[in-house]
Amino acid sequence: MTQQKTYLVFGATGQTGQHFTALALKQGHKVRAVARNPTKLAMTHPDLDVRQGTVPGVANLDDLLQVVDFVVCMLGDRQMQKQQKVNTAFVRELVPAMRRAGVSRLLYQAGGLSKPPGRQLPPLFRVIRNTVARSYIGQHEDNEAVMEYLTQEAGDLEWMVHRAGIGSNGSSKGVLERSSTSASIGTFQDVAAYNLATVADPSAIHTCDLSSYRKR
Numbered sequence: 001m002t003q004q005k006t007y008l009v010f011g012a013t014g015q016t017g018q019h020f021t022a023l024a025l026k027q028g029h030k031v032r033a034v035a036r037n038p039t040k041l042a043m044t045h046p047d048l049d050v051r052q053g054t055v056p057g058v059a060n061l062d063d064l065l066q067v068v069d070f071v072v073c074m075l076g077d078r079q080m081q082k083q084q085k086v087n088t089a090f091v092r093e094l095v096p097a098m099r100r101a102g103v104s105r106l107l108y109q110a111g112g113l114s115k116p117p118g119r120q121l122p123p124l125f126r127v128i129r130n131t132v133a134r135s136y137i138g139q140h141e142d143n144e145a146v147m148e149y150l151t152q153e154a155g156d157l158e159w160m161v162h163r164a165g166i167g168s169n170g171s172s173k174g175v176l177e178r179s180s181t182s183a184s185i186g187t188f189q190d191v192a193a194y195n196l197a198t199v200a201d202p203s204a205i206h207t208c209d210l211s212s213y214r215k216r
């Protein structure tokens, strides 16, 4: 049996976050979910603790981090991120709070089209980002600022970034594995399963990798 862990989840009401929360609970873990609108999380469970909070400026962050093993952020608000880097502002609050609470492991979900620090996107990714995915530019720039901040200023924490490529809310297409070069269009539930496995994987620490379906 897997050892029970406690996850502090931001973005639990989102498309990835709902699958993540359900899966973590199904595997016997505890989830403390922070949601700006808790009624959107349409599930109850004895091991699920839902708290109201909006990023940045989450109240009682130090309390939320008590007795937590892993922090997982699956946050995004495309409209808001066009105006300001809200996720970066939040991560800049979260990291010092994690240090204060003695919590070191963080998984942050970004996108495959968000450029990791010190690297270029492949030409095809650049074309997609600047054409069909152009309306997500604010989200990518915010994610990139988060990766930059974590790389430059949070080397003492065990952070990892999942540059997810998500396509649909369909059923599982297989198992996603970490890759520095190859990306798959995943389903939300496969991306959530990847996040759950990867946050516990020490080999993913300080990576900003993509995910790709395991070859059958």
Ligand SMILES: NC(=O)c1ccc[n+]([C@@H]2O[C@H](COP(=O)([O-])OP(=O)(O)OC[C@H]3O[C@@H](n4cnc5c(N)ncnc54)[C@H](OP(=O)(O)O)[C@@H]3O)[C@@H](O)[C@H]2O)c1
Pocket (backbone or CB within 6 Å): 010, 011, 012, 013, 014, 015, 016, 017, 035, 036, 037, 040, 053, 054, 055, 056, 074, 075, 076, 077, 086, 109, 110, 111, 112, 139, 143, 163, 164, 165, 166, 167
């Ligand atoms: N969706 C994709 O195809 C895709 C592809 C590649 C990468 N990504 C990356 O993965 C991230 C998550 O994707 P997703 O599709 O699962 O996201 P999503 O369905 O849009 O959900 C985003 C989550 O963030 C929460 N949130 C947004 N702004 C907040 C705020 N200010 N305070 C508190 N909570 C806030 C939302 O709460 P509410 O429920 O209240 O809105 C929701 O729970 C994206 O931001 C993006 O960077 C997504």
